[in-house]
Amino acid sequence: MQLPRSQDLAAELIWLDETTSTNDALRELVAQNPEQPSRTVLVTDSQTSGRGRLGREWLAPPGKTLAISILLRNRAPQSVGWLPLIAGSAVRRGLAQVLEDFNSAGVALGVKWPNDVLASGESGEYRKLAGILSEMLPDGSVIVGIGINIGFTAAELPTETSTSLTMLIADDRVPETDAVLAAVLEVLFELLDAVEEGDQQRIADVVTADSSTLGTQVRALLPGDAVIEGIATRLTGDGALVITTQASGEGEAAEVVVAAGDIEHLR
Ligand code: BTN
Numbered sequence: 001m002q003l004p005r006s007q008d009l010a011a012e013l014i015w016l017d018e019t020t021s022t023n024d025a026l027r028e029l030v031a032q033n034p035e036q037p038s039r040t041v042l043v044t045d046s047q048t049s050g051r052g053r054l055g056r057e058w059l060a061p062p063g064k065t066l067a068i069s070i071l072l073r074n075r076a077p078q079s080v081g082w083l084p085l086i087a088g089s090a091v092r093r094g095l096a097q098v099l100e101d102f103n104s105a106g107v108a109l110g111v112k113w114p115n116d117v118l119a120s121g122e123s124g125e126y127r128k129l130a131g132i133l134s135e136m137l138p139d140g141s142v143i144v145g146i147g148i149n150i151g152f153t154a155a156e157l158p159t160e161t162s163t164s165l166t167m168l169i170a171d172d173r174v175p176e177t178d179a180v181l182a183a184v185l186e187v188l189f190e191l192l193d194a195v196e197e198g199d200q201q202r203i204a205d206v207v208t209a210d211s212s213t214l215g216t217q218v219r220a221l222l223p224g225d226a227v228i229e230g231i232a233t234r235l236t237g238d239g240a241l242v243i244t245t246q247a248s249g250e251g252e253a254a255e256v257v258v259a260a261g262d263i264e265h266l267r
Contacts, residue, residue, distance in 0.1 A: 003043075005182035009189060010070075011039040018046040018062070022069035023135055023145040030071060030137060038073035038141075039189065043181060050147060053133055054223075054262065058147050059158040066180060068146040072192065077140060079195045081238035082203055084134040086191045087144045088115030089210040091130045094184035095119075095148070095165065101179070102169045110212025113232065113241045113263050117148075118212060119163050126212070126265070127163035146184065150174065207235065217266040218243060220258050228256050229266070 007013045019025045019042075026042045047067045050058035060067050074080055088111040095117065096109050108120040109129070117130040133145040149157075151174050152164035166174045194202045208214060213232045220228050220243055230245035233255070240259040247253040 001177060003178040003181060005178050006041065006043075006185055009039075009182060009185040010041040011037040012041070014040070014042045016042065016044040018048065019044050019067075020049040021047055021051050021145075022067045023051060023133060023143050024049075026069040026071055026143050027135075027137065030141070030143075036071060038071060038075075039192075040071040041181075041185065042069045043067065043177075045150075045177065051133060051145075052131055052147075054260075058131065058133070060147060061156075064149070064151045064156065064164075066146075066148045066150050066177060068148070068181060068184070070144045070146070070185075070188070072142045072144060074140050074142055075196050076198065079200070079203070080136070080140075080142065081240065082195070082207070083142050083144060084115050084132060085111075085113075085207045085235075085239050086195065086203060087132045087134065087146060087188060088117060089206050090188035090191055091115075091117045091132065091146055091148065091184055092210050093187040095129065095180070097183045097187075098165065098175050098180055099168060102173060102175060104169050107168045111207075111210045112265065113211060113213040114239070119168055127161055128159070129163050129165065129168070144188075148180065148184075150177075150180065204235070207239075213241065213263055213265065219264040219266055220256075220261050221264070222258065222261040228258075230256070232263070 001015045022042050030036045046062040047060035050060040052058040092109045092111050115132040118126040119129045130148040135143050149164035151166050218232045230243040233244045234242045240257050243256045245254050
C-alpha cells in the first residue's frame, strides 16, 4: 500500500498485508537489525494474533482496523512512564483531526487512563475507538502498539463497548489509511520532540487536557483482583494515576497510586 504522507514522517515505514501482531513483528525486526532507527513504523490492516493490554486479545480482522507499531529509542529515560500516555494523546488528537476533516467534529474524544481512546456515541455514552499496548525491549527501547477501529459496522464490533471511525462519520465514509496514520504520527512525533527537548511541562499539560479520567469518580481493577474506588485526582511525576478514596467508617481518606490496571468511569 502506498502511504506517502506517513512515509515522510517515519524514519522507515513498513507495510505488511498481514501479520500475527505488529508489536511482535517489529520486535523480531529489531532483534535482526539492532541498528533499526527510532521512529520506525510497522503497519497492517490485518492481524491474526493481535494482543491487548493485561494479556487480552485484540481483534483485528482483515480491513477493519489499523494496527500500528512504532519503535522509540528512548532518549529521555526519565520520561518512559509517560510514553503510553503521550501515545494516547497523539491518537486522540490525530483522530479528532480526521473526524474534523470529515465534518464530524461534534464527536467528543477523550483518553481513559492510561491510554484507551474513547468517543462519545449518539446516546452520549463513551465507547472505545482505539487501544494502545506499549512494551519495553531489553535495551530500554519502547514499542508503542496502536490499534484503531476503522471500518467495523455496528454488527461487526468486537465488543459491546467499542465503536469505529466509520460509525462516527456521517454517511459511513471510510477515511484513507494514509490520512489516519499520518494524522496520528504527526502529533506523536511532535510530542516526542517535546520529550526529547525535556519539555515535561508541555507533555503533562497535553496529557492532562486530553484525559477524561482526571477529576472523575472511578473504580480501579488492579492486578491481583484488588478493587478501589475514588476520585482520580492527578498524575504522578512518572505518569501513574493517583486515586483519592473517601473516608468511610474507621477508614480515613487515602491516596492510592495506580501504576497498572483497568479503570472504569463511574460518572
Ligand atoms: C488494548 O486496548 O488492550 C490495547 C490494544 C493494542 C492493540 C495494538 S494493534 C497494534 C499492536 N499490535 C498488537 O498486537 N497490539 C497492538
